Amino acid sequence: MPAAPKKTANEKARARRLYAKLDALYPDAKCALHFDSPFQLLVATILSAQCTDEAVNKATPALFAKYPTPAKMADAKVEDLEKLVKTCGFYRNKAKNIKAAAAGIMEDFDGEVPQTIEDLITLPGAARKTANVVLGNAFGINEGMVVDTHIGRLSVRLGFTQHDSKNAVKIEQDLMALFPRKTWTQLAHLFIAHGRAVCKAQRPACDTCPIKRSCPQKSL
Numbered sequence: 001m002p003a004a005p006k007k008t009a010n011e012k013a014r015a016r017r018l019y020a021k022l023d024a025l026y027p028d029a030k031c032a033l034h035f036d037s038p039f040q041l042l043v044a045t046i047l048s049a050q051c052t053d054e055a056v057n058k059a060t061p062a063l064f065a066k067y068p069t070p071a072k073m074a075d076a077k078v079e080d081l082e083k084l085v086k087t088c089g090f091y092r093n094k095a096k097n098i099k100a101a102a103a104g105i106m107e108d109f110d111g112e113v114p115q116t117i118e119d120l121i122t123l124p125g126a127a128r129k130t131a132n133v134v135l136g137n138a139f140g141i142n143e144g145m146v147v148d149t150h151i152g153r154l155s156v157r158l159g160f161t162q163h164d165s166k167n168a169v170k171i172e173q174d175l176m177a178l179f180p181r182k183t184w185t186q187l188a189h190l191f192i193a194h195g196r197a198v199c200k201a202q203r204p205a206c207d208t209c210p211i212k213r214s215c216p217q218k219s220l
Contacts (some may be wrong), residue, residue, distance in 0.1 A: 004173050004174075004176050004177035005173055007174075007177045008177050012074075012178055015178040016179075016180075018194055018214055019092045019179060019183055019187060019210065021211050021214065022191070022193075022211070025161075025194070025210055026189070026194065029189035029193040030189055031163070033048060033053055033057065033133075034060060034061075035046060035060075035138070036064070037068075037113075038113040038134060038139065039070050039073075039102075039105065039113050041124070041133065042113055042120075042126065042130070042134050042139045043060070043073070043102075044056050044057075044129055045126075045129075045133045045134060046097055046126060046130060047098070047123040048088075049125075051089045055088055055089075056088055057220060058087065059086075059088050062084055064083040065080075066080075069111075070103075070105040071161070073102035074099065078096055078099055082095040082158075083193075085098070096124070100125070101125055101126060104122065108169035113134065114203070115139050115141060117131045117132070117135065117143050117144060120134060128144065128168075128169075129148065129168065131133060131143075132188075133145070133146055136184065136185030137185060140185075142182060142183075143169075144172060144176065144184070145172045145179075145188060146185075146188040147168040147172045147175070148188075149195075150191055150192045150195030150196065150199075151166075151171070153199070153201060154194060154195050154199055155174065155191075157215065157216075157217050158214075158217075159215075159216040160174055160175060161174040161175070175187070183204075194211075198210075
């Protein structure tokens with residue numbers, strides 16, 4: 001990833017204040033996907049592409065009960081995986097990806113989920129966003145910033161980026177430049193929590209938003 005853009009001391013100070021406010025509002029914010037191991041989080045994150053976390057969490061208990069480890073999932077039949085993840089959307093491609101990712105972990109990483117972005121993105125179905133989710137939530141490694149639709153939207157509305165909300169790469173660079181590394185994983189959870197509860201894509205609750213005085217939009 002290219003070097004992060006330069007940010008002023010005032011911009012960084014404002015970012016810290018917003019983080020503190022969001023942290024106070026959503027003290028229990030955390031990864032919404034259910035998992036018991038780094039591998040299970042990797043699989044759940046791959047399944048979550050263009051799918052709700054709720055739908056993934058409904059599918060994964062049966063999936064992980066039968067195939068809890070990379071070794072077991074690598075040996076699974078694609079047809080059996082398809083049946084278990086059918087409710088997640090694009091299930092045929094996702095079934096192939098989670099099986100192939102499991103096989104890649106077994107063949108290239110001695111059965112252990114790798115702990116670098118460079119290695120994680122070599123696994124089928126795992127792009128940079130997936131790698132950031134796994135590193136931050138399974139290993140406590142703040143290597144980058146997760147940027148999903150909520151985070152992209154809030155980054156624009158709160159004035160943390162001038163880029164289009166769909167430009168995940170540029171938005172990640174801006175957020176990494178503004179916020180301390182140790183906050184990156186939790187910041188994603190806070191943005192998502194606020195995006196779901198208040199700052200929705202359609203009809204955001206600006207009038208009752210608890211951080212509206214800090215928002216350059218004021219009202220949408």
